Amino acid sequence: MADVFSINLVVSGIYLSMPLILAAFGGLLSERSGVINMALEGEMLFGAFSAVAFTWWLGSPWLGLLAALMTGALIGAIHAWLSVTLRANQIVAATAINLIASGLTAALIETVWGKPGVSPSVRKFGIVHIPLAGHLPFLGRIVERLTVLDWAGLLLAPIVWIVLFRTSFGLRLRSCGEGPEAAASVGVAVISVRYRAVILSGMLAAAGGAYLSLAQVGVFQRNITGGRGYLALAAMIFGKWRPVPVLGACLLFGLADAFQFRAQVAGVNLPHDLLLALPYLVALVALATFVGRASAPAAIGKHFIKD
C-alpha cells in the first residue's frame, strides 16, 4: 500500500489530469460565453487523432500539435455554426459531433495506417529540462518530469483567469454568457464573441486530446479518450465555472485516476473494473454532493437572436 501513495502518485496525477485541464478550460471559455460545450469529448478525439496522424506523417510532435489545434478550431467552428448561427439544440449538436468523432477517427485508423484499432507509435513530446530544478525539494521530482504540454496546461489556469477577468475580451465574453441582450445593446458583437469562444474551446479540447495520444502513449487507438471529455465537463461544473476551482477539480479527478492505476499495479485487492471506474465515481459523487445555486452563467444554452 505504501507503494501506492508516493511522489509518483502526484506526478502521474498531474499527467492524468492534464488532458482534463486542457479540455475543461476549453469548456469553460465556451460556456462562459453562453454556449454549452458537450462536444469536448469529440473534439478531444479529433485532436488526439490529428496529433498522431500528422506527427507520423511529418515526423515532428510540434507539427502534430499544431495540426491538432487546427482540427480543434475547425470542429469548434462547426460546433459554433450549429449552435450559434443555426441555433440548433446545443446538446444534440454536440452529441452529433461526438458520435461522428468516435466513428470517423476509428475508421480513419484503418484508412491511414492500413490496420484497424491502433496506429503505429510516433515520437512523443520530450521532458523540458530546467537547470537545477531537480535539486528543489519535493517539487523538483515533479518538475524534472514535466513535458511542454504539462507546463502549458499548468499555465493555462492563470492565463484563462486573466483573460476572463482582467481583459475587455473576457468581460465581453462573460457578458455574452450572462446577459447577451444587455451586451448587444451596448455594442458587444455577441455572435462573433461566441464564435471565438467556441473555436478556442475546440482548440483547447483538441490540445487535451493531443496530450493523451502524443505526450502519454505515442499512439492513437480507437476511443482513446474513453469519456475524458465528459469528465472534463464534470470538472468544469464541479468547479462552478471558475478557473481555480476547475483546476482543482481536474487535479482531483486526475489523482483518482492515478490512484486506480497504481492500485492495480500494486495488486490492491479490488475488482479491476471498479478501480477503472474510480475517477468517474469520484466525479459522480462530486457532482451529486455539489451544492450551489446560480453558479452557471445566466444565459447558458440560450440562443441569441440578433434583431
Added chain:
Amino acid sequence: MTLDAVSADLAAGAGAPAPAVRLRGISKSYRGVRANDAIDLDLRAGSVHGLLGENGAGKSTLVKILFGLIQPDAGTIEVAGTLRRWRSPRDALAAGIGMVQQHFSLIADFSVAENLVLGAEPRRHGLLDRRRAEREVQALADRYGFRLDASRRVGELAVGARQRVEILKALHRGASTLILDEPTAALAPQEVDELFGVVAELRAQGCTIVLITHKLAEIVAMCDDVTVLRDGAVVGERTIAAHEREPGSAARDALEAELAIAMVGRSLPDPPSRQHSAGVTVLELRGVADGHGLGPLDLVVRSGEIVGVAGVEGNGQTELIEAIVGVRRVRAGRIELDGTDVSRWSVRRRLAAGLAHIAEDRHAGAVALDMPLVDNCVLGSHDRPPFTRQRVRLVRREMTRFTREVIAHHQVRVPSLDATVGQLSGGNQQKLVVGREVSRAPRLLVAAQPTRGLDVGATAFVHGELAALRAAGCAVLLVSLDLTEVMALSDRIVVMRDGAIAGEARAEDTDVIQLGSWMTGAGG
C-alpha cells in the same frame, strides 16, 4: 425627500426653452390595431414630461419609437431642431436619448462599474483598467448624488439601486433625454421618493425626462407637462402649475379628476367598500419555514376578510404562495386549512379542499397558451365531476357549458370558443384565470398579482370580484406588489421582508409611510 418636497423643488425652476425633442404625426399599427395614431409630442428641454395612460394606451409603443426600438409607420422625430431617423437604439443614444426599461438590461453577475463600461472599456497595458472604470463610474454617480458603490455586484443591489444603475448607464452613454418606463412599478414607497429625488436632481442638471406611468399622483407630483394617451391617440395635454401640486388642495383634486377622466374616458368607479365581518379562521400558518429564505412565519386569514400581503418584490411572497398552494416543500411548521394540517398534502388535495389560486405568473402557473380555452378553463377541476365521470371520462359538454359561463360572467373577450388561450390578449387571459378560480367557489382564494397587466376598468372589475367573494364568506389572501391595490382592498395588511412578516396592521390603522418602513426595514 418626500414626494411633496420634491414637487415644490420642481415648481421653483420651471422655465420654458425650445423643445428638446419634437414628435410629429407618429403612427404605428400592429396587425391592424392602431397602437399610435398620429401622435404629436413636444418635450421641453430641461423639463419632466409625463406620459399618462392605461395599459394598452400606446405609451410604450411611442417611447420605443422615440428610442429607436421600433420603427414608426409614419411620422417624424426632431431632436434639437434636426430631423432624425433611428435604425436602432444606438442611433438614438448617439443623439442623446436614453431609456430605462421596465425590465432592466443589467448583468447581475457584473459590478456596477463593469456594467457601465461594457462595450467601451478603459484599458491599460492591454488589460482591463478596472480601477479607472470604478473611479469614473463612482465620480459620475457622485455627481448626480446617487447613493451607489461602483464596485458592488449588481445582483446584490436592491431594486431601487439597480434602477439608479440603469439610469446611470444611460447617462454614462451620453443620454441627456431620459425615458423612464413605469419606473415606480417595482419600488417600495421610500424608494419611490428616492427616485423622485434622483429625477429632480437630473432635471436640475439640465436633463430632460420622460416619465411613463399610469399613476396619477406621480404625474401630478413630478411633471412640468403631461400628455394623456388613450387608444393610441393624444386625448389631453397640459402644463402643470405649482399650485396644482399642493397636496389636498382643490386645484390638485380637480387636476387629478381631469386627468383620470381623460385617461379612462369616464370617471373611475369607487373602490369596493369594506365590511368588518371576519368569521372563522380558514387559513392558519404557524411557524412555517421552507429551510431556505422563507419564514418562520405565522399568518391567519379568516372567512369574509381580505388579507393583503405587501412587500418589495423578492421578499418571500412567491415562496409563501408556493407553500400555501403546495408546490413548495415546507420544512417546519403547520399550514392549516379549516383546522386540518395540509402541509403534507398534494396540490390536488388542497384544491379539492377548497383552495383556489390566481397565479402570479399566469403563463408559468395558470394557463397553457397553446391549449383551447375550454381545456384551460377546467384545469384544476378537470378530474372531478361534473367534468369527469367514472373518474376517467371527460364530459366535453359540461366543460363547454362551464367555459361559456366563465366567459359571460367575467367579461372575457374571446375570438371564439375554439380559440387557444394564446390568442387572447393578456388582460383577457387574466380575466379568464380570475373567472375560473372565482367560479370554483373556494373556501380560500390565494390571489397573487390578480390585476397585473389589466387596464383600469378590468382592474376595478377584478377588485369587485374579490370583494364579492369576501362578502360571500370566502377567505382571500391578496399578494400584490401594488401597494395602492393592497391598501384599497385589504381588511388587514401584512408586510413581508426577507421571507418573514415585518409588520401587520388593520388597513384603517396604517398608512403608506408605516408600510413603507416595514417594506424596507428603514426607520420606525
